[in-house]
Amino acid sequence: MKHYDIIIIGGGLAGLTAAIHLANAGHGILVFEKEPYPHHKVCGEYVSNEVLPYLKSLGINLKDHKAVSIDTLKFSSVKGIVLETKLPLGGTGISRYVFDDLLYKRAVASGVSFIFEGVSSINFKTFVFKVVTVNNKQFTSRITIGAYGKRSSLDKHLKRNFINRKSSWLAVKSHYKLDSFPENQVGLHNFNGGYAGLSKTESGAINFCYLTSYKSFQREKDIERFNTRVVSKNAILKNFLNLAKPLFELPLTIAQISFHPKKPVEGHVLMCGDTAGLIHPLCGNGMAMAIHSAKIASERIDFFLKEKEPNRNKLEREYREEWSRTFKKRLWLGRQLQKLLLNPTVSHWGITLVAKQPWLLKQLIKNTHGQPIQ
Numbered sequence: 001m002k003h004y005d006i007i008i009i010g011g012g013l014a015g016l017t018a019a020i021h022l023a024n025a026g027h028g029i030l031v032f033e034k035e036p037y038p039h040h041k042v043c044g045e046y047v048s049n050e051v052l053p054y055l056k057s058l059g060i061n062l063k064d065h066k067a068v069s070i071d072t073l074k075f076s077s078v079k080g081i082v083l084e085t086k087l088p089l090g091g092t093g094i095s096r097y098v099f100d101d102l103l104y105k106r107a108v109a110s111g112v113s114f115i116f117e118g119v120s121s122i123n124f125k126t127f128v129f130k131v132v133t134v135n136n137k138q139f140t141s142r143i144t145i146g147a148y149g150k151r152s153s154l155d156k157h158l159k160r161n162f163i164n165r166k167s168s169w170l171a172v173k174s175h176y177k178l179d180s181f182p183e184n185q186v187g188l189h190n191f192n193g194g195y196a197g198l199s200k201t202e203s204g205a206i207n208f209c210y211l212t213s214y215k216s217f218q219r220e221k222d223i224e225r226f227n228t229r230v231v232s233k234n235a236i237l238k239n240f241l242n243l244a245k246p247l248f249e250l251p252l253t254i255a256q257i258s259f260h261p262k263k264p265v266e267g268h269v270l271m272c273g274d275t276a277g278l279i280h281p282l283c284g285n286g287m288a289m290a291i292h293s294a295k296i297a298s299e300r301i302d303f304f305l306k307e308k309e310p311n312r313n314k315l316e317r318e319y320r321e322e323w324s325r326t327f328k329k330r331l332w333l334g335r336q337l338q339k340l341l342l343n344p345t346v347s348h349w350g351i352t353l354v355a356k357q358p359w360l361l362k363q364l365i366k367n368t369h370g371q372p373i374q
């Protein structure tokens, strides 16, 4: 059975960031990822600029990969109210196809080992983790990071509370070509039961990604009908869907998206990114939080592994506390905003108020985002 300092389960943004950070600090890392790179993922593909300095410190400059600079948010309601505001920190448009792949290549260059197989179980006994893959290969480690995203069979295996609660959201994403779409703009457009993001990526393609409740989707049953009969009730989205040319043969979809609170440490596994908690996509901060949580975990783990007398209770307590201090308020605010936005009466009055008091929108953006991290 091969032994590593650290095993990371999931090679998305959180897992890959932690892998690079910890490999650069001199640790032996094994990442399990169930999909080969590169691949498309359901995501709005708008990255908050708060993570750019830290990514640079890991040797990743998104601008070297033709990522797009975004400084304006355009928001619209079903009833036709349109708001535009400058984004305090701004953001970057880059596809997950390119972003995850460039982190993967960076991780390989830093000496990280990869196994492209799903993990089916993790057990912690006498200070050692035993990790078993779906093909029954077994590995051990001193530390295990859970970075396997929103939902996995591992959550059942670890008996996590949120996994038995109903999750009533699904998401759809596709790339489109539309030359007239402004490069510096991210759109957030409301429709009955959900909202859609629109922004440009490094290839010039526009990412169109939406989140909707099952209740709203179920009535129409297929994506085309849903786009025509529900999404297109918003005039901006109707115009986009009429003019833009789809670049994917079929849109990508994911279901059972859960926004219920989770715990950042379970079964002694340190959880990062969506595995620790998913912020509502309307905040445009999930990727930054995934990267930031990986940084926090990596700093604590590096310290733990280099200590003469490592204290696991202290490691877990301090990670839990720092994670909560950094993200809990943002996650809570995201949940409240989503509730407001999806209640047609309340959202109409809320949006009318924000249209009259534009500083309110800036405050909301500020409170759902973090400060630049080094």
Ligand SMILES: Cc1cc2nc3c(=O)[nH]c(=O)nc-3n(C[C@H](O)[C@H](O)[C@H](O)COP(=O)(O)OP(=O)(O)OC[C@H]3O[C@@H](n4cnc5c(N)ncnc54)[C@H](O)[C@@H]3O)c2cc1C
Pocket (backbone or CB within 6 Å): 009, 010, 011, 012, 013, 014, 015, 032, 033, 034, 035, 041, 042, 043, 044, 045, 046, 047, 048, 117, 118, 119, 120, 147, 148, 149, 150, 151, 152, 153, 154, 171, 172, 197, 209, 210, 211, 257, 272, 273, 274, 275, 278, 279, 281, 284, 285, 286, 287, 288, 290
């Ligand atoms: C509709 C929607 C739109 C969004 N838009 C935005 C946006 O515009 N901006 C933003 O910042 N955030 C956005 N987000 C959030 C963002 O996508 C996530 O927060 C981010 O992807 C989290 O990264 P992660 O590394 O935690 O998880 P992921 O990127 O999901 O990575 C997890 C990885 O683990 C792998 N995996 C899963 N199970 C196993 C297993 N058992 N064994 C091995 N590997 C496994 C998966 O294949 C995957 O590659 C959006 C989310 C949704 C749902």
